[in-house]
Amino acid sequence: MVQALQYFFSGVTVGSVYAIVAIGFNIIYSATGVLNFAQGEFVMLGGMVAITLASFLPVPVAVAVAVAIVTLFGCGLELVFFRRLRSHSVLHMIIITIGLSIVIQELALHVWDEKVRSLPYFTGNEASSVKLVGAALSPQVIWVLGTAGVVVMLLQLFYKRTLYGRAMRACSSNPEAAMLVGINTGNMRTAAFGLSAGLGALAGCVISPISMTHYEMGPGLAIKGFAAAILGGLGNPMAAVAGGLIVGLIEAFSVSVIPSAFKDVAAFAILLAMLFLRPHGLFGCPSGVSVREV
Amino acid sequence: MALLEAENVRQCFGGLVALNGVSFTVSPGQIKAIIGPNGAGKTTLFNIVCGLIKPTDGVVRMNGEVITGLKPFQIAALGVSRTFQNVSLFPHMTVLENVLVGRHLHGRAGLISCALRLPTQRREEKAMIEQASRLLEEVGLAEKAQHSAGGLSLGQRRLVELARALATEPRLLLLDEPASGLNTKETDDLARTLRHVRDRGITLLMVEHDMSLVMDIADEILVLDFGVKIAEGPPAQVRSDPKVIAVYLGEKENVASG
């Protein structure tokens, strides 16, 4: 029973990261129609930059600055690559984001190196543990869950209550109409990239003590985050949270059935299953986003 | 027996009812036109007949056989071909290649015989090229055969699309706004071409806004408004039907728009 509880918390923890990556996917997809294959790289960069900064800044400051830097980086990406290339076909957009993912990874390899690193624990260290409902957890887990929860709540508020947030929603449902009422869709798209990058970076920082940060961690996260996004139904950021948690839980519990070397296969298999069987997701409606051909 | 029969076709897109129980028939050798204001459901009806959409309800039969739910290429094999409202040529292929795609149904060579260029495939290819070239001559575009399809004028692209559709040797040809964007002379040429096509034994069903063309060549007209059939019959009858006048035709001057 305790074992199951450990799996549960492990799944929810890693699932929260997938959830944030999934939300990031959704934000960019809704605002720009681009599926950002480089989403995982934002998470990696957040962790890496924060680790470097943490060597001479207090951890909270390092995290904040890292998030800011990566946010600006995300905005920069949109300005340089996507602003002028909007008219290109889906195939071209896919290829660009894939290329970006590779280049960012390689840059990270050269700036930092291939070693696995991590941020220090926000509170306590790797030996400390907190008892929660009978399971022994690292305090960092609380940080991860807490951050994810706060992010989700703030996003809800942002989208529903602020002008900027509503403008972003307008852009994603009808860009032409949004332009007609004076919303600068170009800036919205840049903001979407920035927001998505910042959230990813935050997730990268908060998960770093537990899961380590490594230059190659991006693609795996991106795929799992995408699986989570599809599970919830693309276009629905809140359902992405549910999707992330589900993917995380299935992955955690899969260790009890298949050898742990194949742990990643669980999430990838979920992705394929969703794409093949229910591409509009568990919570999406069939007549929505058109995933299938003719 | 009717060539094409639609029975109670209903199409809903989420909450929007595009077609609400439309029934009609098309007799062999006819030229039938579907008219109606924008949003009346005409192209949706076309898309249902040629298989791009599966209707929410209702049945479509071709020669008595049910074709609802079949894929477009299966319906094409039964003798239905079409042109598109936004001319859907293959821009990265030449004019001749576009028409050759229309001959696809009449070829047998599979991947392997094509890759190996077996004798049967080579013979078949020669025959296809001859037939496609002849069709291009008929529509008067023989000298454009090797041109890229994307570089022609609208009128020429319409003709290529027509040639491509004819290449499939259809029994029923669906034309989606064939006169859209054409000037008066081009429309007259079109009328002549379409009559010629009908005289070869092909039944025509077209959606059109150009009233002069419709009144000129249609044997029967079907009027749709808001997804409902409000009249069906010969042009003279439809033209004087008060319901139709109220909804669509308005003044006596025809509303030939682009």
Place this chain on the structure above:
Amino acid sequence: MNTTTRIWPRLAAFAAAAIVIQLSLSAAGKVYYLTQLTMAVYYAIVVMGLSLLMGYAGQVSLGQGAFFAIGGYTSAFLTTHNMAGYRGAVWFDLLDKCGVIVSRKNLYDDTLVLTVAPWLAFIMAILLTVVIAAVIGYPSLRLRGHYLAMATLGFGLIIHCILIGSPALGAADGITGVPGLSVGGLAVSGKSAVRVQNYYIAWAVAIAVLVLLRNLVESRMGRALRAIHDSEAAASAMGVNTPKLKLEVFMVSAALAAMAGSLLTHYNEGIGPSESSAFKSVRYLALVAAGGMANLEGALVVSTLLVFLSLRGWFGTYDNAVFGIILIAIVALAPQGPFRQLGLWMNRYRSLYKPGKEARGGAS
């Protein structure tokens, strides 16, 4: 559409180039370049297959690395896994009677190693890959653009995980000690004695593939493929069985990748899980783009060149980055492919700098 008349001069040029390269390298004493060229040519075969799928049929696949690996690993496993323990089993004796079991001496302890004959392993490698491609392709190809890319990437990652995590397949080290593949008098093997022979074998296979694919592209099926790329709805309306054709082409490109994988595995005498990594699959994508999406000869030439340079270490530690940059650069600057783009730029240059003649109304 009689393009056979156009192809023979080009083939002759390829053959001549291949011969010239070999002779000059041999003369210069740089025969080891031939090894890397041979490898590059095999990789180029994968790229040609992907060019057919992506350039002509318009379907994005990030799983070619996985198919390459499935082909290579199947060959490797079947030709190295000792089946001596199965002697006496009915099926084994049956296979033995058919002559498909071969034996060789284990160098270390002089025992007999019984494995499947390489030529049969080769056939099985391709068949297995094609079957897997059919199973994965059927649901995947119904998906559009992004989603198809993700599905094939997910499939590739699953294969990669399985290969890296399976001790029976050598886990992270892969399989080594793969014998050569001999047919008739020819052998695909890494022995330096047959280095030149293998160079020509690789080119022969690549050129054969080029000719077959070219025939395909210029034929009725090829037109149907290109039609699907331009407008799947219109193609279907004209009678093209789009789901079936997409699946068939997917299977063909997978088969080509598997064939290249198997041959290269025999040539390299082994294979490792990195062949199925996402990096490799993305690399194939970059090479298709660099050769000009729908350009088979471009794919062959550019791909051979770039992979050769990569194998020679020209890109150093920036190897992967180079391919990522190629991807971005091609799409941003030359979306129609570098050759067509060069042509467009040259036309623009010409019209910018030579308007004088027309303006003066002169003859030109």
